[in-house]
Amino acid sequence: MTDQSEPFSGRRWHDMxxxxxxxxxxxxxxxSLxxxxxxxxxxxxxxxxxxxxxGLRRVLEDMGEDAFETMTYYERWIMSVNQNLIEAGVYSTSELAQRMTEVAARGATxxxxxxx
Amino acid sequence: MPHDHHDHLSPSGHPYRPDDDHPLTYWQQMEIAVRELLIEKGVTTAQEINAQIDAMDARTPSNGAAVVARAWTDPVFRSDLLTDASAATRAMGFDIGPMKLIALENTPDTHNIVVCTLCSCYPRNLLGLPPDWYKSRAYRSRTVKEPRKVLAEFGVTLPPATTVRVHDSTADMRYVVIPTRPAGTEGWRADELSKLVTRDSMIGTGLAKTPGAL
Incomplete structure (x- = not known):
């Protein structure tokens, strides 16, 4: 979120x-595996x-600074990889949702x- | 599939991140789903993913150390490396793919250090995956502004007269530092010299070991 009280610096959060x-x-x-x-x-x-x-970096950068601070490196990467694959039409959001439900049903670890 | 991973102990003595026997996280759940969908859609296979992981595990800083030691002992190779590091390292079997690799030679007057301020770009073909600190906010932010202070935190203090050059990597262009060959190594073979070349000396946050440190 841009702070309206200050002029935009021209740099985004990742340009640190x-x-x-x-x-x-x-x-x-x-x-880990x-x-x-x-x-x-x-x-x-x-x-x-x-x-x-x-494309990987576009999604990582658009996630914003909070994601950088709260998610691990590869958590951010899988989120970006997934977003890119959906945009590319490799699979759909409904296919992903269904598969994630099935995955979670297999066990707790x-x-x-x-x-x- | 639970037993197809590498059941070795941590080779570097560091703890593994919580993994197989810990509660499933949302992002792990997504990784499993994405991987299975990619296999079902014919984009990849389980074998291809395992082979990619094995190839990644096989890439360690010993690759870069072999390149540096050869540059120290083979003047023609050194010249080729400084002219076109992508081609020179590819010829040694360390393919960087379509990216441009630039070798930065330290001299008595100049010390080079590499960072990626925007992300985590790193010469994986020579050094493996980047260390966690390389991807940290502190290293990415400060290295271009106060490299001598950063170097001091790594235990490297350079003479004030030494020029410090900071190189900012990009997605398409990576750097590797050729550290200064330590004194007292005259006549050493390349395979002996390579033992002096550390990961950090090729990022520029360290120096090559001295013969006495072996």
């Missing part, structure tokens, strides 16, 4: 080079021409839900 910020975080996690799968889906689907890295 030069901003003040705190110490560089040193925490590191190893990527579901994160690697998201990465693989991005590489494969974009490699086959269903969308581009620019990722391991159970990922098992068909």
């Amino acid at each position: 080079g030069g901003d003040a910020a705190g110490e560089i975080p040193t925490d590191q996690h190893d990527f 579901w994160e690697k799968r998201v990465d693989a889906l991005m590489i494969i689907a974009s490699g086959k021409g269903h969308f581009t890295v620019d 990722y391991g159970e839900a990922a098992s068909e």
Whole structure:
């Protein structure tokens, strides 16, 4: 949301080079299976021409700053990959909704839900 | 499918993000659904996804270290690398695809450091997936403005006379730093030298190890 009391700076939230910020975080996690799968889906689907890295970034940037602060990297990526695939007509929103319902019905953990 | 993943312990000693045995999240639920739909629609196969993950896991900073060590020992390769890093690294089997790769050589006068202020662009073909800090707001924001302070947080303090050049990556163009070859390594073979080349030294937030640090 743009603050009407200040003129638009010409920069969007993701264009953060030069901003003040705190110490560089040193925490590191190893990527889990579901994160690697998201990465693989991005590489494969974009490699086959269903969308581009620019499409990935457009959705990431349009999600806004709150998503950057509250969602993890690959949570944002799967949201963007999904949006791009729907826009490309690879599947429909109703197909997605139906499949997500089926997935959740398989079990309470990722391991159970990922098992068909 | 629950047993098709890699059952190894964390190779780097870091904790795995909560995964298979934790409550399913909305975004994991979406990943499963998207993956299954892509397979059903014939866009990809389970085998292709697994192969892509294996290829990603196989890309580590040792790729970049081999490139740097060769540049230190092979003047013709060094020249090729500085002229067209995409082609020079492709010839070593590290394909960056359609993207442009630029090699930045540190010298006694100049230190190079790489950032992606807009996102998380990174030379994955040489270094694997980017570390979490590379994608952080703090690194993306501050590196272009106060690189010496950022370097100090990584334990790197350069002489005031050294020029620091900051390079901002894009979706289409990636950078790799060729760190300065450490003193005391005269006559070393490339495979020995590659052990001195760290991930951070190729991002520019570190220096190559000295022989005494091995």
